[in-house]
Structures are given as structure tokens and as C-alpha cells.
Amino acid sequence: MTEKAKNDERHQQILNAFQAAIGVENVKDNPATVNAYFGDFLPPKMLGMTMPPEFVVLPNGTMETQAVIKICNRYKIPFIPVGSNQWSLTGSPNRPHTVIIDCKRMGAIHEIDEKNMYAVIEPLCTLAQVQAEAYKRGLYIGSPEASATASAIGGHVFQGMWGVGYRLGVAYRNILGLEWVLPNGEILRTGSFSQDADNGFWGEGPGPDLRGMLRGYAGAMGGVGMVTKMAVKLHPYPGPKVWPVEGVIPNQTSVLPEDRFKWHMVKYESLEDAVNFMYEVGKAEIAGVVQKWPTVYYIMWWSKSCEEYWTEWQKRTFQDNAKNAVGVCLWGFTSGKQLEYETRVLEDIIKETGGKPVKKEVYDMWVPHNANDWIRDTHGSRMMRASGTFLALRLQTDTLKYSIGQVKTGYKWVDKFSPPILDSDGPDWIGGYDFGHFGFGETDFPVEKNTEAIGDLMGKLMGMVKEDVTNGLENGVGPFLGGAYHQMAAPVFKYDKLLKGIKRAIDPNRVSNPPHQIDPDA
Amino acid sequence: MAKEMLLPKDPRYLKYPLEGPFDQEKARWIAFNCSRCSVCKWVNSWQVKSARYARICPQHTRYMFDSHSGQGKCDLALSIIDGKMKWGDDPEIKDILFRCTMCGGCDAMDKNIRDAELVKLYRWMRTEYIKDQGILPEQKPLVDSLKQYDNVWVQPRSKRNAWAKELKDLGIKDLNKEKAEVLLFVGCTYGLSQELKGTIINIAKILKANKVDFGILGDSELCCGSPPDKIGLPEEFERLATANIKRFNELGVKTVVTPCAGCYGTIRVEYDELPVKKNFEVLHVAEYIEKLIKDKKIKFKKEVPVTVTWHDPCHMGRMSRPYVPGKDILGAYEEPRNILKAIPGVELVEMERIKEYAWCCGGGGGAFTAFKDFAQWTARERLTEAKDTGASMIVTSCPWCESNLRAGGIGMEEKMEIKNLFDLMMEAL
Numbered sequence: 023m024t025e026k027a028k029n030d031e032r033h034q035q036i037l038n039a040f041q042a043a044i045g046v047e048n049v050k051d052n053p054a055t056v057n058a059y060f061g062d063f064l065p066p067k068m069l070g071m072t073m074p075p076e077f078v079v080l081p082n083g084t085m086e087t088q089a090v091i092k093i094c095n096r097y098k099i100p101f102i103p104v105g106s107n108q109w110s111l112t113g114s115p116n117r118p119h120t121v122i123i124d125c126k127r128m129g130a131i132h133e134i135d136e137k138n139m140y141a142v143i144e145p146l147c148t149l150a151q152v153q154a155e156a157y158k159r160g161l162y163i164g165s166p167e168a169s170a171t172a173s174a175i176g177g178h179v180f181q182g183m184w185g186v187g188y189r190l191g192v193a194y195r196n197i198l199g200l201e202w203v204l205p206n207g208e209i210l211r212t213g214s215f216s217q218d219a220d221n222g223f224w225g226e227g228p229g230p231d232l233r234g235m236l237r238g239y240a241g242a243m244g245g246v247g248m249v250t251k252m253a254v255k256l257h258p259y260p261g262p263k264v265w266p267v268e269g270v271i272p273n274q275t276s277v278l279p280e281d282r283f284k285w286h287m288v289k290y291e292s293l294e295d296a297v298n299f300m301y302e303v304g305k306a307e308i309a310g311v312v313q314k315w316p317t318v319y320y321i322m323w324w325s326k327s328c329e330e331y332w333t334e335w336q337k338r339t340f341q342d343n344a345k346n347a348v349g350v351c352l353w354g355f356t357s358g359k360q361l362e363y364e365t366r367v368l369e370d371i372i373k374e375t376g377g378k379p380v381k382k383e384v385y386d387m388w389v390p391h392n393a394n395d396w397i398r399d400t401h402g403s404r405m406m407r408a409s410g411t412f413l414a415l416r417l418q419t420d421t422l423k424y425s426i427g428q429v430k431t432g433y434k435w436v437d438k439f440s441p442p443i444l445d446s447d448g449p450d451w452i453g454g455y456d457f458g459h460f461g462f463g464e465t466d467f468p469v470e471k472n473t474e475a476i477g478d479l480m481g482k483l484m485g486m487v488k489e490d491v492t493n494g495l496e497n498g499v500g501p502f503l504g505g506a507y508h509q510m511a512a513p514v515f516k517y518d519k520l521l522k523g524i525k526r527a528i529d530p531n532r533v534s535n536p537p538h539q540i541d542p543d544a
Numbered sequence: 545m546a547k548e549m550l551l552p553k554d555p556r557y558l559k560y561p562l563e564g565p566f567d568q569e570k571a572r573w574i575a576f577n578c579s580r581c582s583v584c585k586w587v588n589s590w591q592v593k594s595a596r597y598a599r600i601c602p603q604h605t606r607y608m609f610d611s612h613s614g615q616g617k618c619d620l621a622l623s624i625i626d627g628k629m630k631w632g633d634d635p636e637i638k639d640i641l642f643r644c645t646m647c648g649g650c651d652a653m654d655k656n657i658r659d660a661e662l663v664k665l666y667r668w669m670r671t672e673y674i675k676d677q678g679i680l681p682e683q684k685p686l687v688d689s690l691k692q693y694d695n696v697w698v699q700p701r702s703k704r705n706a707w708a709k710e711l712k713d714l715g716i717k718d719l720n721k722e723k724a725e726v727l728l729f730v731g732c733t734y735g736l737s738q739e740l741k742g743t744i745i746n747i748a749k750i751l752k753a754n755k756v757d758f759g760i761l762g763d764s765e766l767c768c769g770s771p772p773d774k775i776g777l778p779e780e781f782e783r784l785a786t787a788n789i790k791r792f793n794e795l796g797v798k799t800v801v802t803p804c805a806g807c808y809g810t811i812r813v814e815y816d817e818l819p820v821k822k823n824f825e826v827l828h829v830a831e832y833i834e835k836l837i838k839d840k841k842i843k844f845k846k847e848v849p850v851t852v853t854w855h856d857p858c859h860m861g862r863m864s865r866p867y868v869p870g871k872d873i874l875g876a877y878e879e880p881r882n883i884l885k886a887i888p889g890v891e892l893v894e895m896e897r898i899k900e901y902a903w904c905c906g907g908g909g910g911a912f913t914a915f916k917d918f919a920q921w922t923a924r925e926r927l928t929e930a931k932d933t934g935a936s937m938i939v940t941s942c943p944w945c946e947s948n949l950r951a952g953g954i955g956m957e958e959k960m961e962i963k964n965l966f967d968l969m970m971e972a973l
């Protein structure tokens with residue numbers, strides 16, 4: 023038998039097995055289908071680093087997912103669980119014979135427990151769907167910059183950084199009960215799901231907290247099996263039952279009730295002063311969102327067309343008026359009186375820290391069109407409008423103070439590599455989390471989407487990351503978030519043995535999205 | 545000293561590159577710049593009001609694999625253009641391309657985050673597919689009918705005017721013989737369907753009663769060209785559209801009004817892509833009549849106590865205006881609603897997905913003829929959404945929507961009355 027014939031026979035056997043397990047119509051291996059599952063967003067597809075999967079399968083529920091994963095083990099073929107698959111860097115096959123486990127048949131919201139403030143969801147549910155249902159009940163959930171079309175489970179098991187994280191912390195800390203098919207096909211239920219599959223209110227344990235295998239910065243990237251059901255925390259929300267929208271796409275605005283929500287845009291002389299202000303706001307335990315956006319963000323989100331982006335860039339409205347500005351959204355959680363109180367506290371802080379309000383016309387541009395979007399969606403893909411794509415470096419979670427140094431060293435790299443990095447005005451995004459207990463910094467910039475520019479830049483950024491790692495610094499993981507992130511970071515932070523041990527124990531056949539979360543044999 | 549600006553080298557990022565005739569380069573541009581963000585699959589999250597009605601794309605909702613979404617079509621186009629796949633490589637390509645209802649839901653959502661026109665890409669893909677693989681057997685009768693009879697319903701030309709003959713006493717002008725300010729462009733479906741001819745009769749009566757100087761082309765009216773345009777036959781579209789523009793210009797009419805959303809969107813937007821220029825404005829009958837109501841020319845006499853919901857036909861809504869990057873995705877959204885609100889006794893309640901983010905009825909893009917099962921599944925989704933408003937009637941003004949919603953409603957447990965806007969209006973006059 024030729025190699026090809028053997029492969030064909032094996033392919034047919036696997037196909038038959040999948041079809042028998044989950045139904046003929048839910049398994050596909052034809053070129054037109056698999057062609058839609060290997061990128062694109064950032065460079066891998068353009069640079070030929072990804073390839074189409076061999077199969078795309080659509081299991082329904084935990085048992086069918088288990089059956090699929092068992093078949094992958096039987097044939098020792100890799101699988102990748104995907105949510106909305108926006109983060110195609112880790113959701114696209116990087117080796118032959120990969121199976122994509124697409125969650126399109128798992129879109130139910132099993133329950134919203136209003137009293138105990140949690141929702142039990144399946145992997146397809148988007149954050150926008152969960153939000154819509156939560157709002158009706160006076161509750162809310164966040165959304166990453168990526169957008170609320172991201173799967174809510176995907177958002178919780180991946181990066182988990184969102185606008186309302188100032189109040190709610192990182193998304194992965196909002197995970198409660200979990201139902202999850204491990205890479206070896208075993209079903210694991212954690213938290214209260216371990217006692218009662220219908221009750222998701224509690225996340226911890228029992229025993230050591232196994233959620234840790236899945237959580238952590240950038241999560242396991244599909245390397246530890248597939249979550250099929252998750253209970254996520256919801257939080258009290260003083261806003262309307264339906265998100266308020268005026269106007270028509272793409273010029274919509276959104277104004278939340280003024281007696282409960284009030285944005286303040288406060289400008290400082292320096293980034294240090296801006297971050298100091300963020301600390302003070304956190305210490306006072308006020309506000310729902312605290313963000314220091316880079317000027318490039320203002321333009322990315324404000325512009326409704328490419329032409330407007332570059333024209334706006336040249337007008338310098340945001341560069342001249344919003345540099346080092348911090349956006350603070352005060353929420354009157356309990357009453358209008360709370361908002362009044364928080365406003366007085368904020369005004370004192372502004373006075374003490376020497377802040378100035380941004381010009382009214384800039385405030386009026388940004389707030390109704392974009393600021394509230396950090397509560398609802400953010401529409402992150404607008405970052406790609408102006409030049410086809412963007413890249414990021416120096417993504418780090420640290421103290422707010424340390425974020426300053428990080429983004430500033432980020433500028434240097436940006437300067438050094440411009441071009442191909444396009445104009446970006448010192449991109450310094452710093453988000454406050456957990457009332458200022460920590461910050462998340464990121465240096466984002468537009469790059470023209472063409473193989474030459476991207477290839478060149480990727481090489482340089484990888485070089486930079488390696489240099490940093492050699493110097494004992496874990497940062498600049500932006501370009502690495504698609505690659506073997508933990509492979510790189512784990513030895514620096516000395517958690518490699520632990521991760522490798524976990525991977526060996528639960529993924530004996532190395533089938534769950536290798537090389538993630540770590541390659542135990544490397 | 546100010547630093548030199550670092551702008552993209554490719555001028556297409558600086559100025560919208562998709563104006564003018566559409567070609568492979570433009571198709572590639574759209575496909576290449578898809579970032580797999582998935583906005584083409586969902587209603588813009590600001591407008592998601594429940595988990596149940598959060599989807600925008602009927603095809604993707606029904607067939608689930610990403611290949612059946614806007615993103616998947618971009619991936620397919622890119623692979624084909626870059627020579628990695630061929631149209632004949634996979635029989636499913638036909639389904640991916642032609643089950644799409646060309647409703648523009650993905651297109652409108654996409655315009656929220658980038659400058660592109662997905663529906664133009666799909667049309668180009670269909671054309672290229674047909675060049676390579678031939679016309680779909682399911683659509684062959686429609687295409688033959690267009691060529692033979694200039695209508696999509698395999699009916700002799702003489703039948704097109706049958707409804708008007710019933711109204712002899714009304715004295716509707718025949719624009720082949722006399723002049724008028726307004727051409728009532730009836731469209732193939734209202735003109736030829738026994739089931740729907742009551743609507744065009746009502747419209748003619750309303751216009752006449754309000755002394756509108758209008759006329760029709762009778763059996764010399766041609767198809768507007770929408771079906772061949774949507775299913776990927778640009779030459780057939782050009783033939784019909786060019787003939788129509790020339791004819792309408794010759795007639796010297798100021799306004800072309802049509803009750804068919806498909807004709808409306810096509811004459812209003814797609815005709816502008818042809819070298820021959822229009823010397824007339826294009827209105828949907830709803831826009832014309834709303835103005836008469838606003839000007840207090842129409843007086844309602846009776847109450848019609850009913851709770852209704854309005855279904856926005858895609859080609860009367862988001863697909864009915866030329867795209868200008870950064871500008872609102874407008875359409876005739878308010879006019880029909882204003883008419884409904886003006887009818888005494890009518891209470892209008894809204895579905896969750898409306899206007900530029902409306903859910904399609906399922907009847908567009910050739911699906912009504914070629915993929916009935918899917919078209920009707922899509923209609924049932926819409927009817928369920930309508931039912932959830934508490935309304936007992938869904939009102940619209942597009943013959944494809946009406947017919948497809950009716951077909952979809954057959955066998956549904958909870959019935960919902962489906963009515964044309966002008967039929968409802970007539971009840972109050």
C-alpha cells in the first residue's frame with residue numbers, strides 16, 4: 023500500500039468514526055469547508071505558518087465532544103477547540119491532520135441565576151448574547167477589546183482583559199463551575215458542578231483548584247481540552263434593560279442614563295501623572311471603567327472609514343488633546359446619590375493630581391460614539407481598518423507603575439521599527455484592573471497588511487522578545503501569543519515543570535492543540 | 545521639526561478603492577482584508593437585545609460551518625484568486641455561494657468596522673463560478689424565462705398587464721401612448737402573480753384616488769434585472785437595465801415608483817453602475833405615499849384595530865443606497881413605519897432585528913427558486929420573531945418577502961397573518 027493510500031484509508035476511518043459519533047452532517051473534510059478555518063487576523067496565514075484542518079466537527083454537548091476527543095486520541099491526531107475563533111493565532115492548525123472542534127451546535131444559555139448572579143453557558147454564546155440577557159435582569163458582564171462577538175467562554179479562558187476589568191478583575195477570575203472534556207477524553211467537573219451538574223454558583227475546588235490548569239495569563243490556548251459548559255459571574259448593573267443606541271451603523275452613539283453613568287476625560291502633563299491619577303481613583307474605590315487609551319486608539323475607534331482615519335490622523339485632534347488623558351466612567355451602582363458622591367470624590371482627586379478636563383469638543387466626539395463601547399463591545403476589529411492589520415508588543419500584566427516603563431520601552435521599539443510600523447504616536451494603552459491593584463499595558467500600532475512588512479516586523483519583534491527573555495524579562499509577548507507562549511515564559515518564571523507535568527498527565531497523546539499550552543517533550 | 549508621516553504605501557488604504565466597475569483586484573482586496581472578526585455572523589452587539597435573536601446571517605445560522613459565512617466566502621475568494629483552489633474543486637462551493645440570500649446583513653455589519661462591500665464580492669464570485677461551472681440547473685428556468693419573456697415567471701408578456709385590464713374604468717395611463725409625471729413600475733411578480741395582483745390593484749386605486757399623474761408600461765414593461773444581477777449574470781442584467789434606463793429617460797418621467805423592494809434597490813443603486821445615466825428619481829411606493837399622507841392629501845376613513853410588526857425588506861432597506869464609507873447605512877426605514885402609524889387603529893410593535901440589522905425573509909438572492917427548504921426555514925425564523933412581538937400580523941412591501949414568508953408559514957403551529965402594506969392601508973380608506 024502506498025503512503026497516500028494508507029493516509030486515505032486512515033482518513034476514511036477517522037471520518038467514519040466522527041460521523042458515527044456525531045452525525046454525518048456535523049463532520050466535514052471537504053476543501054471548501056476546511057479552507058475557512060486557518061486564519062486570518064495576524065501574520066500566521068500570510069506567512070504560511072498555518073494550514074487548513076483535515077476535519078471540522080460540530081459536536082453537540084459534552085458527551086459528543088467527549089466522543090470526538092476520544093477519537094482524536096485513538097488516532098493520535100491533534101484537535102483545536104475554538105470559540106468564535108477570532109484569535110486565529112492559536113485557533114488555526116499549525117500541523118497536518120488537525121481537527122477543529124467548532125462549537126456551533128453548543129450555543130445555549132442554560133440558566134441565568136438572577137439571585138446568585140451567574141449564567142451557565144455553552145461555548146458558542148457570545149458575550150453580546152450573555153450581556154443582553156444579563157441587562158434584562160439588572161446584571162452585566164464585560165467584553166474584551168476584541169469585541170462582544172467573541173465567545174463568552176473563549177473570552178474567559180483566553181486573555182480575559184476587558185474594559186470593565188477595573189471593577190470585575192480579569193475575566194478568568196470570574197469563572198465559576200466548569201464542565202470540561204480533558205485532552206484524554208475524561209470529563210472533569212469543577213466547583214459546584216462536581217456535586218450537581220445543574221448548579222454552577224461556586225468555582226473553587228473541590229480540593230485543589232483545577233481551574234488553574236485553564237486560567238492564567240493567556241490561558242491554556244486550547245492545550246488542555248475543551249470547556250463545554252461554564253458558569254460565569256454576572257454583576258449588578260445600574261443601566262437600562264436594553265443597551266441604548268441612537269443612529270445608524272456606522273455612526274451610532276450610545277448614551278447611558280446620566281444619573282447613573284458619567285464619563286470624565288482627564289488630561290495630564292505626563293504618563294506618570296496620568297497613572298498616578300489612576301492609582302488615586304482606585305484607592306478611593308470609585309468608578310466602573312478606568313482606561314488610559316493611546317491616541318492611536320481614539321483615532322481607530324472614532325474613524326468610520328479609512329479615509330477619515332488618515333485625515334483625522336493628520337488633523338491631530340486626538341494627539342493634541344487626548345495625549346495622557348484618562349477616561350473614568352463613574353457608575354451610580356446603588357443610586358444617583360452614589361454617582362453624586364463619586365463625582366465629588368473624583369473632582370477632589372483631579373484637583374489634587376493637577377488634571378484638566380479634555381476639551382469639550384473632543385469629549386463630545388469620543389464619549390457618545392466610543393467610550394461606552396468599552397462597556398458593551400469595543401469593536402476591536404476597527405483596529406485593522408486603517409492599514410489592514412495591527413500588531414502589538416509589550417503586553418504585560420503588572421503594577422500600574424511598572425506599566426509605564428513597559429509601554430515606554432515599547433515606544434523605543436516602535437520608533438526603531440518605523441517603518442514598517444506606521445504612525446502611532448507612542449501607543450501606550452494602560453488599563454486599570456481590580457481598583458488599581460494591577461495594570462495591563464500594551465503597545466499597539468498599525469502595520470500595513472502585506473507579506474513583506476509583516477514578515478519583516480515579525481522577525482524583528484521575535485528578536486526583541488528573545489533578547490528580553492535572555493535578560494530575564496517576560497514581556498513583549500504580543501507576537502508570541504500565537505506561538506508557544508508558555509514554552510517561552512514558563513522557564514523564565516519557572517513554572518515549566520508544573521505545566522509539563524500537567525500536560526503529560528492529561529494529554530498523554532499530545533492531541534490538545536499542540537504545542538499548547540506547553541510541549542512536555544521539548 | 546515635524547516627523548515625516550508614515551502612511552500606508554498602498555493608496556487603497558487612503559482612499560476607498562471599490563468605486564467603479566468591480567473586478568478581481570477589488571474582490572481580492574475585500575477578501576484579503578477580512579480579519580476573521582466574525583462581525584459578519586452576528587447582529588452588531590449594540591443592537592443585540594436577546595440571545596435568541598442575535599444572529600444576522602441566515603445561511604451561517606442554518607449551515608453553521610464558517611465556510612457558509614461572509615468570512616468563509618472571503619477565505620474562498622482569496623484561495624480561488626490566489627490559485628489555491630478552483631471553482632470545480634468541491635461541489636459544496638455551489639451551496640456556499642448560492643444559498644446566500646444576498647441580504648446584505650453581513651455587509652452592513654461589516655461596514656461598522658471596515659470599508660468593504662461584501663455583497664459585491666459575492667456577486668463577483670457567483671459570476672466567476674457560472675463562467676466556469678455554468679448556470680445552476682435550479683436557476684435555469686428562471687434564466688430562460690428572462691431571455692424569452694423578459695420576466696422571471698415563465699409567463700407570456702401579454703399577461704403582465706392582465707391586472708390593469710381589470711381596472712379599465714380607472715383610466716390608468718399607458719405610457720407607451722401618453723405622458724405622465726410618474727411611472728408606476730410594477731415588476732414581474734406583482735404584475736404576474738395571481739396571488740399578489742390585489743396589491744398592485746390597490747396601489748393603482750390609491751394613486752388614482754389621490755390624483756397622482758401616473759402611468760404604466762403594461763405588457764412592454766421588462767424585468768428590472770434584479771434576479772440576474774443577484775444570481776451572477778451581469779450581461780443579462782445589463783441588457784435589461786440598459787433598456788429600462790433608456791426607456792424611462794425617453795418617457796420623460798420625473799419619478800419611477802415601484803412597490804417591489806427588489807426592483808427598487810436595483811433601479812436605485814445597481815443601475816448607477818452602468819454607463820447610461822438615469823434622468824429620473826426612484827422611489828418605493830411607500831416613500832411616495834408617505835409624502836401624500838404627510839401633505840395631508842390622503843385621509844383615512846376607517847379604523848383597522850390590529851397590532852402589526854414591520855418586516856424591512858433588505859432591498860428596500862440596507863441594500864437600497866450606494867455605499868459611501870463612513871456614512872450611515874440608510875434605507876427606506878421610516879416611511880413604511882410612518883404609514884402604519886398613520887392608519888387609525890394600527891399599533892406598530894417592533895421586532896428585535898430591524899432596519900439595517902433586520903433578519904432577511906429568506907427569499908432573496910435566488911434562494912426562493914433554487915433552495916426552497918432553506919428560504920422557508922429563514923422565513924420561519926422571521927415569523928417566530930414577529931410572533932414574539934405580540935403582533936398578529938407581519939406587514940411588508942416586497943413580493944418576494946410576502947411570498948416566501950407565506951410559504952414558510954405553512955405548517956407553523958402559531959399562525960401569523962402576512963399582509964402587504966398597501967392592502968392594509970386600503971382597509972382604512
Ligand SMILES: Cc1cc2nc3c(=O)[nH]c(=O)nc-3n(C[C@H](O)[C@H](O)[C@H](O)COP(=O)(O)OP(=O)(O)OC[C@H]3O[C@@H](n4cnc5c(N)ncnc54)[C@H](O)[C@@H]3O)c2cc1C
Nearest residue numbers: 105106107108109167168173176177181182183243244249
Ligand atoms: C483586535 C483584537 C483585539 C483584542 N483585544 C483583546 C483584549 O483587549 N482583551 C482580551 O482579553 N483579548 C483580546 N483579544 C484576544 C481574543 O480575541 C479575545 O480574548 C477573545 O475573547 C477570544 O474569544 P474567541 O471566542 O474568539 O476565542 P478563540 O479565538 O476561539 O479561542 C482563543 C483560544 O482559546 C481556546 N478556546 C476557545 N474556546 C475554548 C473552549 N470552549 N475550551 C477550551 N479552549 C477554548 C482556543 O483553542 C484558542 O486557543 C483581541 C483580539 C483581537 C483580534
